[in-house]
Amino acid sequence: MKTILENEKLILRHEPGKGAWTYHLVIPGTKDIRGSWGAMKVSGTIDGYEFKDLNLAPVTNADKMISVNGTIRKAINKGGGDEVIVTMYKNSDNKLRSEDQLFDIFNDAGMLTKFKALPNDEQEEIIDTILSQPNESRQEQKIMAAIKKLS
Template sequence: MDYIIKNEKLKLIYEPGKGAWTYHLRIPNSEHIEGKWGEIKVSGSIDDYKLESRNLALTKEGDKILSINNEIRTAINKKGGEGSNFNAYSQCSINCNFSLSVAIL
Protein backbone atom coordinates (compact mmCIF):
# COMPACT_ATOMS: atom_id res chain seq x y z
CA MET A 1 0.00 0.00 0.00
CA ASP A 2 1.14 3.53 -0.74
CA TYR A 3 0.79 5.77 2.31
CA ILE A 4 -0.10 9.43 2.03
CA ILE A 5 0.39 9.77 5.79
CA LYS A 6 2.31 7.46 8.06
CA ASN A 7 2.70 8.01 11.80
CA GLU A 8 2.05 11.76 11.67
CA LYS A 9 0.09 13.66 14.32
CA LEU A 10 -3.12 15.43 13.32
CA LYS A 11 -5.41 17.70 15.31
CA LEU A 12 -9.09 16.85 15.71
CA ILE A 13 -10.42 20.16 14.36
CA TYR A 14 -13.57 21.81 15.73
CA GLU A 15 -15.22 24.40 13.44
CA PRO A 16 -18.70 25.47 14.59
CA GLY A 17 -21.38 25.82 11.94
CA LYS A 18 -20.02 23.24 9.50
CA GLY A 19 -22.82 20.69 10.02
CA ALA A 20 -21.52 17.12 9.75
CA TRP A 21 -18.02 18.53 9.26
CA THR A 22 -17.93 20.49 12.56
CA TYR A 23 -15.36 17.97 13.88
CA HIS A 24 -12.94 16.69 11.29
CA LEU A 25 -9.40 15.72 10.39
CA ARG A 26 -7.64 17.62 7.62
CA ILE A 27 -5.52 15.14 5.65
CA PRO A 28 -2.33 16.99 4.61
CA ASN A 29 -0.88 16.52 1.13
CA SER A 30 -4.08 14.82 -0.10
CA GLU A 31 -4.87 17.32 -2.86
CA HIS A 32 -3.57 14.86 -5.49
CA ILE A 33 -6.30 12.31 -4.68
CA GLU A 34 -8.91 12.66 -7.41
CA GLY A 35 -12.62 12.03 -7.17
CA LYS A 36 -15.83 13.69 -6.19
CA TRP A 37 -18.03 13.27 -3.11
CA GLY A 38 -18.76 9.59 -2.49
CA GLU A 39 -15.88 8.27 -4.61
CA ILE A 40 -13.07 8.69 -2.07
CA LYS A 41 -13.62 6.34 0.87
CA VAL A 42 -11.39 5.10 3.68
CA SER A 43 -11.76 2.40 6.31
CA GLY A 44 -9.61 1.75 9.35
CA SER A 45 -9.66 2.68 13.03
CA ILE A 46 -9.40 5.50 15.55
CA ASP A 47 -8.08 4.04 18.80
CA ASP A 48 -10.12 0.81 19.08
CA TYR A 49 -13.08 2.21 17.12
CA LYS A 50 -13.41 0.65 13.68
CA LEU A 51 -14.21 2.92 10.72
CA GLU A 52 -16.00 1.42 7.72
CA SER A 53 -16.15 3.06 4.30
CA ARG A 54 -16.01 6.74 5.39
CA ASN A 55 -16.07 9.51 2.77
CA LEU A 56 -13.26 12.00 2.43
CA ALA A 57 -14.59 15.42 1.47
CA LEU A 58 -13.08 17.90 -0.96
CA THR A 59 -12.13 21.38 0.26
CA LYS A 60 -11.39 24.64 -1.53
CA GLU A 61 -7.87 24.50 -0.09
CA GLY A 62 -7.23 21.16 -1.82
CA ASP A 63 -6.60 18.82 1.10
CA LYS A 64 -9.36 16.33 1.91
CA ILE A 65 -11.12 16.15 5.29
CA LEU A 66 -12.64 13.26 7.24
CA SER A 67 -15.70 13.95 9.39
CA ILE A 68 -15.50 12.68 12.99
CA ASN A 69 -19.12 12.48 14.15
CA ASN A 70 -20.51 12.36 17.69
CA GLU A 71 -20.76 8.55 17.68
CA ILE A 72 -17.03 8.28 16.94
CA ARG A 73 -16.03 11.04 19.40
CA THR A 74 -18.12 9.41 22.16
CA ALA A 75 -16.63 5.96 21.44
CA ILE A 76 -13.05 7.28 21.58
CA ASN A 77 -13.87 9.80 24.35
CA LYS A 78 -12.31 12.76 22.47
CA LYS A 79 -13.14 16.42 21.90
CA GLY A 80 -11.72 19.01 19.52
CA GLY A 81 -8.00 19.45 20.03
CA GLU A 82 -7.52 16.07 21.73
CA GLY A 83 -5.57 13.18 20.29
CA SER A 84 -5.81 9.49 19.48
CA ASN A 85 -4.28 7.00 17.06
CA PHE A 86 -5.77 6.90 13.57
CA ASN A 87 -5.25 4.31 10.84
CA ALA A 88 -7.07 4.02 7.54
CA TYR A 89 -6.80 2.44 4.11
CA SER A 90 -8.51 3.32 0.85
CA GLN A 91 -11.86 1.97 -0.31
CA CYS A 92 -11.97 4.09 -3.47
CA SER A 93 -14.40 3.54 -6.29
CA ILE A 94 -11.93 5.22 -8.66
CA ASN A 95 -8.13 5.21 -9.02
CA CYS A 96 -6.96 6.71 -5.71
CA ASN A 97 -4.88 4.02 -4.04
CA PHE A 98 -3.61 5.24 -0.68
CA SER A 99 -3.74 4.50 3.02
CA LEU A 100 -3.49 6.59 6.17
CA SER A 101 -1.68 6.05 9.44
CA VAL A 102 -1.70 9.04 11.78
CA ALA A 103 -2.14 10.06 15.40
CA ILE A 104 -4.63 12.78 16.28
CA LEU A 105 -3.12 15.44 18.57
Protein backbone atom coordinates (compact mmCIF):
# COMPACT_ATOMS: atom_id res chain seq x y z
CA MET A 1 0.00 0.00 0.00
CA LYS A 2 1.18 3.49 -0.80
CA THR A 3 0.98 6.07 1.98
CA ILE A 4 -1.06 9.12 1.01
CA LEU A 5 -1.32 10.75 4.46
CA GLU A 6 0.24 9.99 7.82
CA ASN A 7 -1.27 11.60 10.94
CA GLU A 8 -2.43 14.61 8.93
CA LYS A 9 -4.84 17.15 10.42
CA LEU A 10 -7.83 17.72 8.12
CA ILE A 11 -11.17 19.48 8.50
CA LEU A 12 -14.31 17.37 8.19
CA ARG A 13 -16.34 19.36 5.68
CA HIS A 14 -20.10 19.66 5.76
CA GLU A 15 -22.00 20.69 2.63
CA PRO A 16 -25.76 20.10 2.99
CA GLY A 17 -27.60 18.66 0.03
CA LYS A 18 -24.70 16.67 -1.43
CA GLY A 19 -26.14 13.25 -0.60
CA ALA A 20 -23.39 10.81 0.40
CA TRP A 21 -20.91 13.68 0.03
CA THR A 22 -22.56 15.94 2.64
CA TYR A 23 -19.69 15.07 5.01
CA HIS A 24 -16.33 14.60 3.37
CA LEU A 25 -12.59 15.10 3.60
CA VAL A 26 -10.54 16.72 0.85
CA ILE A 27 -7.28 14.78 0.64
CA PRO A 28 -4.31 17.09 -0.02
CA GLY A 29 -1.73 16.08 -2.60
CA THR A 30 -4.04 13.76 -4.53
CA LYS A 31 -4.83 15.89 -7.58
CA ASP A 32 -2.40 13.96 -9.78
CA ILE A 33 -3.41 10.43 -8.70
CA ARG A 34 -4.97 8.90 -11.77
CA GLY A 35 -7.99 6.65 -11.75
CA SER A 36 -11.70 6.56 -12.31
CA TRP A 37 -14.57 6.39 -9.86
CA GLY A 38 -14.53 3.09 -7.99
CA ALA A 39 -11.02 2.17 -9.11
CA MET A 40 -9.18 4.18 -6.44
CA LYS A 41 -9.67 2.54 -3.06
CA VAL A 42 -8.14 3.78 0.18
CA SER A 43 -7.85 2.41 3.71
CA GLY A 44 -6.57 3.91 6.94
CA THR A 45 -7.80 5.66 10.08
CA ILE A 46 -9.74 8.79 10.96
CA ASP A 47 -9.14 9.74 14.60
CA GLY A 48 -8.13 6.13 15.22
CA TYR A 49 -11.27 4.67 13.59
CA GLU A 50 -10.17 2.14 10.98
CA PHE A 51 -11.79 2.24 7.54
CA LYS A 52 -11.20 -0.02 4.57
CA ASP A 53 -11.80 0.24 0.85
CA LEU A 54 -13.39 3.69 0.69
CA ASN A 55 -13.60 5.29 -2.74
CA LEU A 56 -11.15 8.10 -3.37
CA ALA A 57 -13.42 10.25 -5.48
CA PRO A 58 -12.02 12.13 -8.47
CA VAL A 59 -12.63 15.87 -8.59
CA THR A 60 -11.84 17.71 -11.83
CA ASN A 61 -8.56 19.64 -11.51
CA ALA A 62 -8.59 19.41 -7.70
CA ASP A 63 -7.58 17.15 -4.84
CA LYS A 64 -9.71 14.05 -4.44
CA MET A 65 -12.04 13.43 -1.52
CA ILE A 66 -13.61 10.68 0.54
CA SER A 67 -17.12 10.60 1.96
CA VAL A 68 -17.32 10.25 5.75
CA ASN A 69 -20.52 8.37 6.57
CA GLY A 70 -22.62 8.47 9.73
CA THR A 71 -21.04 5.31 11.14
CA ILE A 72 -17.59 6.87 11.06
CA ARG A 73 -18.80 10.27 12.34
CA LYS A 74 -20.61 8.63 15.25
CA ALA A 75 -17.59 6.45 16.13
CA ILE A 76 -15.24 9.47 16.24
CA ASN A 77 -17.89 11.84 17.66
CA LYS A 78 -17.15 14.53 15.06
CA GLY A 79 -19.20 16.67 12.72
CA GLY A 80 -18.79 19.31 10.06
CA GLY A 81 -16.01 21.81 10.75
CA ASP A 82 -14.23 19.54 13.25
CA GLU A 83 -10.56 18.69 12.90
CA VAL A 84 -9.62 15.02 12.48
CA ILE A 85 -6.32 13.16 12.27
CA VAL A 86 -6.09 11.04 9.13
CA THR A 87 -3.72 8.30 8.05
CA MET A 88 -4.51 6.96 4.60
CA TYR A 89 -3.08 4.41 2.19
CA LYS A 90 -3.96 3.81 -1.42
CA ASN A 91 -4.78 0.15 -1.64
CA SER A 92 -2.12 -1.42 -3.76
CA ASP A 93 -2.93 -1.88 -7.34
CA ASN A 94 -1.28 -4.57 -9.31
CA LYS A 95 -1.15 -2.53 -12.46
CA LEU A 96 1.47 -3.82 -14.85
CA ARG A 97 4.32 -1.43 -15.47
CA SER A 98 6.66 -3.36 -17.77
CA GLU A 99 6.75 -5.63 -20.81
CA ASP A 100 8.44 -8.33 -18.72
CA GLN A 101 5.45 -8.50 -16.37
CA LEU A 102 3.16 -8.86 -19.38
CA PHE A 103 5.38 -11.57 -20.89
CA ASP A 104 5.15 -13.49 -17.60
CA ILE A 105 1.34 -13.37 -17.82
CA PHE A 106 1.34 -14.57 -21.42
CA ASN A 107 3.78 -17.33 -20.43
CA ASP A 108 1.56 -18.40 -17.50
CA ALA A 109 -1.39 -18.54 -19.91
CA GLY A 110 0.62 -20.66 -22.34
CA MET A 111 0.45 -17.91 -24.97
CA LEU A 112 3.95 -16.41 -24.96
CA THR A 113 5.15 -18.44 -27.97
CA LYS A 114 2.08 -17.42 -29.98
CA PHE A 115 2.51 -13.79 -28.88
CA LYS A 116 6.19 -13.77 -29.90
CA ALA A 117 5.21 -15.22 -33.29
CA LEU A 118 3.16 -12.11 -34.07
CA PRO A 119 4.72 -9.40 -36.23
CA ASN A 120 6.61 -6.82 -34.13
CA ASP A 121 4.11 -4.04 -34.85
CA GLU A 122 1.23 -6.20 -33.58
CA GLN A 123 3.21 -7.13 -30.46
CA GLU A 124 3.95 -3.45 -29.80
CA GLU A 125 0.30 -2.48 -30.30
CA ILE A 126 -0.88 -5.12 -27.79
CA ILE A 127 1.79 -4.12 -25.26
CA ASP A 128 1.03 -0.40 -25.60
CA THR A 129 -2.71 -0.98 -25.36
CA ILE A 130 -2.38 -2.99 -22.14
CA LEU A 131 0.29 -0.91 -20.40
CA SER A 132 -1.47 2.39 -21.19
CA GLN A 133 -4.66 1.41 -19.34
CA PRO A 134 -5.38 3.58 -16.26
CA ASN A 135 -5.85 0.73 -13.78
CA GLU A 136 -5.51 -2.97 -13.11
CA SER A 137 -9.12 -3.74 -13.96
CA ARG A 138 -8.88 -2.24 -17.44
CA GLN A 139 -5.54 -3.96 -18.00
CA GLU A 140 -7.14 -7.30 -17.10
CA GLN A 141 -9.87 -6.72 -19.71
CA LYS A 142 -7.29 -5.98 -22.42
CA ILE A 143 -5.11 -8.96 -21.39
CA MET A 144 -8.09 -11.31 -21.57
CA ALA A 145 -9.00 -9.95 -25.00
CA ALA A 146 -5.43 -10.48 -26.21
CA ILE A 147 -5.28 -14.03 -24.84
CA LYS A 148 -8.63 -14.83 -26.46
CA LYS A 149 -7.34 -13.49 -29.77
CA LEU A 150 -4.15 -15.56 -29.47
CA SER A 151 -5.97 -18.82 -28.68
